[in-house]
Amino acid sequence: MAVLEAPASTTRKGDRISISISVQISCTDLAGVHFSGVVQTVNVSRNGCCLLLKQSLAPGQKIYLQRIGSGEEAVGRVVGQTGIRPEGNLYGVEVLNPGENFWGIRFPPQKELEEGTVRVLLKCSACQNCEETALNEVDLSVFQITHRLTRKCQACSASTVWETVPDKTGAAGAQNEPHVTGKRPEKRKHPRVNMRTVGCVGPAGPRADVVDVVNVSRGGVCFRSSRIYPEDTWIQVAVPYTPGAANIFVAGRIVRSRKMSLSVTEYGVEYVKT
Numbered sequence: 001m002a003v004l005e006a007p008a009s010t011t012r013k014g015d016r017i018s019i020s021i022s023v024q025i026s027c028t029d030l031a032g033v034h035f036s037g038v039v040q041t042v043n044v045s046r047n048g049c050c051l052l053l054k055q056s057l058a059p060g061q062k063i064y065l066q067r068i069g070s071g072e073e074a075v076g077r078v079v080g081q082t083g084i085r086p087e088g089n090l091y092g093v094e095v096l097n098p099g100e101n102f103w104g105i106r107f108p109p110q111k112e113l114e115e116g117t118v119r120v121l122l123k124c125s126a127c128q129n130c131e132e133t134a135l136n137e138v139d140l141s142v143f144q145i146t147h148r149l150t151r152k153c154q155a156c157s158a159s160t161v162w163e164t165v166p167d168k169t170g171a172a173g174a175q176n177e178p179h180v181t182g183k184r185p186e187k188r189k190h191p192r193v194n195m196r197t198v199g200c201v202g203p204a205g206p207r208a209d210v211v212d213v214v215n216v217s218r219g220g221v222c223f224r225s226s227r228i229y230p231e232d233t234w235i236q237v238a239v240p241y242t243p244g245a246a247n248i249f250v251a252g253r254i255v256r257s258r259k260m261s262l263s264v265t266e267y268g269v270e271y272v273k274t
């Protein structure tokens with residue numbers, strides 16, 4: 001098999017290359033069901049990949065990978081979900097100890113990449129411990145989208161969710177924003193427009209959830225539904241929605257929820273480009 005040459009110029013995203021490679025995977029999904037089958041990558045990098053698959057996986061879980069057409073095998077770790085498409089979920093996967101030829105792609109020398117490693121200050125959401133953390137390119141791809149990572153906490157002796165530290169306590173942030181006081185007014189990137197309409201949480205079909213839209217903005221939508229969507233759930237949503245027409249579903253994440261009555265919950269959704 002021919003070895004592909006990675007582009008010479010490395011971007012800030014590291015050495016991620018959009019390429020569809022068939023991978024035999026073996027793992028256990030969120031429901032505890034063992035899955036073994038062939039899936040496709042959406043992109044690959046020296047130490048990881050983004051996989052498209054129907055199953056739901058948990059951050060931190062193990063996944064066994066074998067590149068189809070090669071004998072190359074590796075163990076991977078699911079870093080987190082980075083998107084949703086009509087055909088499945090996208091997951092950032094770190095490939096642990098990949099062989100030089102795991103992807104059959106020659107990447108730029110490792111040294112250049114290490115210099116580009118991003119360091120961020122993260123806080124364990126369970127014990128509030130802060131730690132400066134070096135993110136590899138897979139961590140970064142997940143973190144840029146979800147703004148959080150699941151990783152081991154020494155203090156908690158467990159895998160916990162880590163989030164960015166608010167500006168107030170971050171030295172760099174404090175310097176950049178000297179007038180920040182304890183309570184900041186909630187800043188919105190996009191103005192909201194109150195719009196009473198109907199939306200639909202996909203996938204399209206008889207089981208789709210037709211919902212009442214409360215307001216929309218360029219960055220997201222707020223709707224009410226009788227169904228339960230836990231926070232951080234990835235959804236596909238069409239707003240506005242016309243039954244029977246060709247509706248456009250876009251990927252989004254439930255970022256907040258508020259119980260309005262016994263049967264109705266209001267959800268805030270942030271659109272996510274994937």
Ligand SMILES: [Zn+2]
Pocket residue numbers: 124125126127128129153154155156160
């Ligand atoms: Zn902790």
